[in-house]
Amino acid sequence: MKLILKFTLLFLLISLGVFFVGGLITYQVVKQEIDEEQERFLLERLDFFSRWIERHSPTKPFIRDKIQVYPLESGIETDIIFSDTLVMHSTLERLETHIKLDVTKSINDRLYKISLFDLIVEEDDIADSVRESMIKIYLLLTGAMLLVGGLAGAVLFKPFNKTLAKIKSFRVDQKEPLTFSKTGTEEFNKLNTFLEEMTGKIQQDYRSLREFAENASHEMQTPLTNAIGKLELLLANGSLNPEDNDRVIATLSSLKHLSKLGQSLNLLTKIDNREFHNIEKINFTDKLAQALDNFKELMDLKSISIEQQHQDKVMVNMDPTLTTILINNLLSNAIRHNHEHGFIKTFLDDKRLIITNSGPALDVDPNTLFDRFRKDRQKSEGLGLGLAIVKKICDYSGFRVAYNYQQEQHSLEIQFNI
Amino acid sequence: MKVLLVEDHIELAQNMHTYLSKEGYVCEVSASTEQAMSKLGGFDYDLLVLDLMLPDGNGLDILRWVKQTNTKMGVLILSAKNSLQDKIEGLELGADDYLPKPFHFAELNARLKAIFRRRQLQGSNVILCEDIQIDTEKHEVMVNQQLLDLTRKEYELLLYFIVNKNRVLTKQSIAEHLWGDYIDALDSFDFVYQHIKNLRKKITEAGGKDAITTMYGSGYKFISTQ
Structure with missing residues (x-):
């Protein structure tokens, strides 16, 4: 698998977690905000009705959509209490969850029990919308990431791919050193510099080794030729006694053996050095x-x-x-x-x-x-x-x-x- | 026959000088590229024996330089490297032959004479020795005006003997001359004897003189009084 694809997938996997947690947080924040807003809204309406009651001082219960006011004969003032309740919705004609504000307060020396309702934004609805937006954003992100990954692979990684291709075609016995063109990415430049130095060193070592093998062969063969020549001159005179003659012949054959040994070892070295590459x-x-x-x-x-x-x-x-x-x-x-x-x-x-x-x-x-x-x-x-x-x-x-x-x-x- | 030996190993150069002088060559020795070039610039030589690895440069440079001006001179490359690449390059640059080290002096002599024959003896490719007549162009041998039916190896063997007449040739040198690279397959040089026996038989049957003598323990010699 390509690095860039791996990176993209890893990123998307982590993003999935982030989006999940992010969704929960969003849900919490939105819900809290909505709750606060609704309570504030009910409190404003309470103010509004309190002033209305002040002006009209009703003596009969007043019941309208989303408001119930009961004048009380006796009782005590209470704090404002918020609660959830089910109320028949007038236009939808079904029971809907509402937020309810209950308070008993005295206005113009009369106690009123006031209940205000408002249609609540349901938790399910919030969760649904948060989920939906998160999924849509996530899909958008995935698309964007794949696009970025593709572009990065083609553009950003181009110098890297070039480097790879060059290394692939690098032969240790090639005459030219390996060179890379400058790229705009620091890491790739570092890599290329490192590779240039390394391959240069390898080529140099290889050349020394090869020269050594050839020189060893040369240095050995020339004195051997000399020795063989001298012995052959000795033989050519024909003045040796038979025993000396045998010794010279035996020496000649040993020298020949030595020379071949050198050549064969040289051949093995050459193969090791991969000098035969005309495949x-x-x-x-x-x-x-x-x-x-x-x-x-x-x-x-x-x-x-x-x-x-x-x-x-x-x-x-x-x-x-x-x-x-x-x-x-x-x-x-x-x-x-x-x-x-x-x-x-x-x-x-x-x-x-x-x-x-x-x-x-x-x-x-x-x-x-x-x-x-x-x-x-x-x-x-x-x-x-x-x-x-x-x-x-x-x-x-x-x-x-x-x-x-x-x-x-x-x-x-x-x-x-x- | 004037020969310039370019070889940086002084001992070996002197050795070759001694051997070739006895063969009737007029030899001079150079131990470096510079020396060789100044000699080649000043004098004419028939043959150039060139070692490739010299202290002040590559023998191939001399060859390149020489071939621009003097195309008549024969060139034999000596190399210790025994590398195919050098051989091909040398021959492409116009060298006549390539002899890897170590070599037998008899082989060097035979190769030089062959180059000389090819280059100098225009029209006449006949070598005469005693009652033997060798046409190196047609690869034919006549003894007493009678054509000998020789195998390729027997022909090469006879030529090798005559070129190195009056010298002891070891079995090894003969075997290497005849079989070259394939010598490794042999576990002894005894078969050289078979070839020599056949050759002698063919010569004497044609009424020729049996000039090849066995030198006990060391090898064979072609004796010629001419």
């Missing part, structure tokens, strides 16, 4: 066929047979570079952990890719297979990063990867849509 529709069938073609010769060397079952034109959303790395890693793995005259089966449809290969059982826990540097002891040549890279690419691209071993068959399944 596009990839024809996975083509890519896989191409990779299989590239690996064909290596499979032949090991006399590995290949069985393919590919659906045509399987389109997958991912980065093209990562696609190539993923497929190459999977196929490399399937060839490397295979035996001579083994087989590889590839299955591809628009939901999954399954690569199955023959090969001896692993002596590591399958659950830790995707961890870094987790590898089979028998095959110490590998880096132990191949499957970690596969897992990372799958996570990054939103795929799920699972490993299964059954009857001397390793199978890796990648589900594209999860």
